[in-house]
Amino acid sequence: GENVEQHPSTLSVQEGDSAVIKCTYSDSASNYFPWYKQELGKRPQLIIDIRSNVGEKKDQRIAVTLNKTAKHFSLHITETQPEDSAVYFCAASSQSNDYKLSFGAGTTVTVRA
């Protein structure tokens, strides 16, 4: 099955700086890559996603890049703010796996004021 690895496990950044989280996946058939943000005690929420026919997608301060050849994708948060502090999960899915999402282990992001 699909195996998604996520790095780093924790990330501390100064407010205003950028944060980058990287994920690799194992199944070359994976074609959908969402990112979820989970605030303490709350549900994971989809913040951005990308499909395999696109190399980059941006939504205001967040962007995701995908390198299909290397089988890795990354989340970029620019101009970080305290409300960006949360746990971020990457995931991948493919038709061959019933579109079931395989999640990375998560990255705890702390934005220092």
Add this chain to the structure above:
Amino acid sequence: DSGVTQTPKHLITATGQRVTLRCSPRSGDLSVYWYQQSLDQGLQFLIHYYNGEERAKGNILERFSAQQFPDLHSELNLSSLELGDSALYFCASSGGIDRFRDYGYTFGSGTRLTVV
């Protein structure tokens, strides 16, 4: 409100007991997934149902079982509870397998289970 409803929000019970967690998926979604999240841990996949049928099992203990009913709501049954079963249990729904309305999952707010 995500459209995925989980009840109850909180549950405190004693070791050895049995509980049932309920999930109503977003309108039109056929798939329901259950996840367990222990303190400071990631999302551990338990089980996936699609339109009433079990599709995949993850790290689900034999003491746990689930089902999806004709109205598409799902229940997760946890029995012979142990202290280590204390966790947040999330369900998520998605559009389905054969025809995807959207690929992503929508999570419910979770049930926080505390076993004492």
